[in-house]
Amino acid sequence: MSPEVPSFSDLLAECDESAVHLEMRDSYTPSDPVFRDWKAGVRIDGPKHYPEWFGLVSATVARGVQIRRLRIVSEPLADFIRFEYDVTVGLNVAAGEQVRWLPRRRASDLALPGNDFWVFDGRIVRFGYFTGDGEFVGQDVWEDPDVVKLCTSAFEAAWERGVDHDDYRPA
Template sequence: MVTERPTFDELFAECERSAVHLEMRDVYTPDDPTYLDWKAGVEYDPVERFRDWYDLIVAAVARGVEVRRARIVSEPVTDFIRHEYETTPVLNIPAGEQVRWLSRRRASDLALPGNDFWVFDDRLVRFGYFAGDGTYLGQEVLDDPAVVKLCSSAFEAVWERAVDHREYQPR
């Protein structure tokens, strides 16, 4: 079942050690006002636009939660991925996230789940569901140990192979 509960606030509030996120799409939320402003060359402050997210990550990291994000991307990258790349050093990294990038070509031999996901403390998986055009459809949170193991292993395989944001240059 696709639901909106628990929220990220609730998931992070219960998180004690680690939150890892694997992104595998080339486009997300194509009607997002921030993305559309970026495309139009409108200047904005990403931290102010995403204040709730920024504060959520800052608080989690301050409590000792390690937050890691890995992105598998097609190259050449889409405009949306370029937007994420340019936003990462002014939003995600200052909030305390560690971010790595992996070219899709280098992920061909990895066993990966079919959807983006978060794993919280190696005990819960939150799948995010998107339509083909990137429109957000909802989430599902599971605590099945086999699913948690699959997603944790997939994330670690990507993380090991991926390039730190400071060293990655999108093509």
Template sequence: MVERPTFDELFAECSQSAVHLEMRDMYTPDDPTYLDWKAGVTYDPVERFRDWHDLIVTTVARGVEVRRARVVSEPVTDFVRHEYETTSVLNIPSGERVRWLSRRLASDLALPGNDFWVFDNRLVRFGHFSGDGTYLGQELVDDPAVVKLCCSAFEAVWERAVDHTDYRPK
């Protein structure tokens, strides 16, 4: 295991690629943005997530490819629908490429037990969550075997997944 840098530091050190695999149907159930979305409150996702938006814009401008793949159950949960709607106005305009894969199409893929980021095919940041989606913390791993597993899992999902512009949640 390695030390715990911030996302800003991880992205600042990144020179080629940052890939993220999400496999949960619920995250951060008490998130104010999600709760506002559920309540029908109008808000600007870019303003709510200005730090993230600016981080990704800056990272992509340096030539780093940022990709995100989401494995989702269908019919999708309210939280995933919220993510889907936010993706068009936050993630894509920031410079991320995003794809979606129905969980039923991932049954024969070997996937790690936790969501993760891989930076430059050399460092994995696992995100740990409770059963209800509450964030519990991160774990950074630079073990080459773990990095290889996560890179392989991400690419397998990416290959099958549908681009955000073509995906319609069920």
């Protein structure tokens, strides 16, 4: 574990080949104003509502970095995950990410770390920590080869079972 945690933007900027992200929660940042707008029926435009994220990911993919995101989800989907599903094409896919979904019941026999994570270039892991209701509370960065291997193998096993966003239909 690293005592000094670089920003997510810095980690992505230093990335040369790949960044993979495994999401396993049913709720994230419920206080997000864009999520609240979506719940109120506002149509969400990914690049307009999340310009920094869209720009960062688009620029990273343009440099040749492959970004893959896998969401392990409970079905039926929780409100926040339904929101993510609804904005995925206009935000994540439009920025260049590959996105897959894995119903939680199909992940029962996979060995998964206890927290969501990113792996950058197969050498750095960034764990994200959240409260029970989904508010972000912090992160750690690990470079321990055993932790990197654990997260990379967990991601790849889940990715193989995941359903591409274009083919996934929530229950």
